[in-house]
Amino acid sequence: xxxxxxxxxxxxxxxxxxxxxxxxxxxxxxxxxxxxxxxxxxxxxxxxxxxxxxxxxxxxxxxxxxxxxxxxxxxxxxxxxxxxxxxxxxxxxxxxxxxxxxxxxxxxxxxxxxxx
Amino acid sequence: xxxxxxxxxxxxxxxxxxxxxxxxxxxxxxxxxxxxxxxxxxxxxxxxxxxxxxxxxxxxxxxxxxxxxxxxxxxxxxxxxxxxxxxxxxxxxxxxxxxxxxxxxxxxxxxxx
Numbered sequence: 259x260x261x262x263x264x265x266x267x268x269x270x271x272x273x274x275x276x277x278x279x280x281x282x283x284x285x286x287x288x289x290x291x292x293x294x295x296x297x298x299x300x301x302x303x304x305x306x307x308x309x310x311x312x313x314x315x316x317x318x319x320x321x322x323x324x325x326x327x328x329x330x331x332x333x334x335x336x337x338x339x340x341x342x343x344x345x346x347x348x349x350x351x352x353x354x355x356x357x358x359x360x361x362x363x364x365x366x367x368x369x370x371x372x373x374x
Numbered sequence: 375x376x377x378x379x380x381x382x383x384x385x386x387x388x389x390x391x392x393x394x395x396x397x398x399x400x401x402x403x404x405x406x407x408x409x410x411x412x413x414x415x416x417x418x419x420x421x422x423x424x425x426x427x428x429x430x431x432x433x434x435x436x437x438x439x440x441x442x443x444x445x446x447x448x449x450x451x452x453x454x455x456x457x458x459x460x461x462x463x464x465x466x467x468x469x470x471x472x473x474x475x476x477x478x479x480x481x482x483x484x485x486x487x
Contacts, residue, residue: 300463300477314472361473365417
């Protein structure tokens with residue numbers, strides 16, 4: 259399978275604990291995005307990487323959130339001191355610019371986080 | 375403020391019918407408009423996308439109609455099938471290095487057999 263993969267698929271944690279999610283993009287895709295989706299809503303942008311550089315962070319990404327993409331390959335999203343409001347589906351997408359200059363984002367299956 | 379407005383919120387169509395979902399946007403800097411399909415518990419899957427230099431794009435049973443002057447675009451699903459039952463999202467992105475997607479709130483489509 260050459261699509262975007264995310265692990266774990268589900269995570270249940272207690273309030274105050276730290277969690278880390280991993281995203282493996284499509285091979286050779288240099289752009290990677292994290293989004294958050296709550297029930298009944300469309301995804302909301304969290305952060306964007308081009309290769310290993312984190313080029314934009316949403317104001318939704320509080321100080322408790324950090325993301326990395328070492329060596330421009332896989333990415334991790336860490337949430338410290340989780341709160342119940344962090345419960346959501348965390349989606350990762352990757353893309354590479356096409357010849358037309360726009361890009362198509364391909365999504366992974368997501369990680370469903372439940373904070374008790 | 376919702377930058378991409380999607381309607382209807384839910385839609386019920388009979389098998390073989392046409393499903394139509396509409397979206398409107400305000401930001402004229404948007405230059406890429408994709409539609410995604412999402413099944414429960416899964417990530418969104420890209421269905422079809424359009425740029426504002428064309429008014430229509432068709433791929434199989436799926437067609438996007440784009441009206442640049444009205445700042446509206448729509449998804450038409452021809453010959454709707456029960457397997458099309460899912461949530462559909464329109465989105466938009468603007469030019470520049472970060473092509474982050476701005477999403478509509480989604481339309482829950484149910485196709486009755």
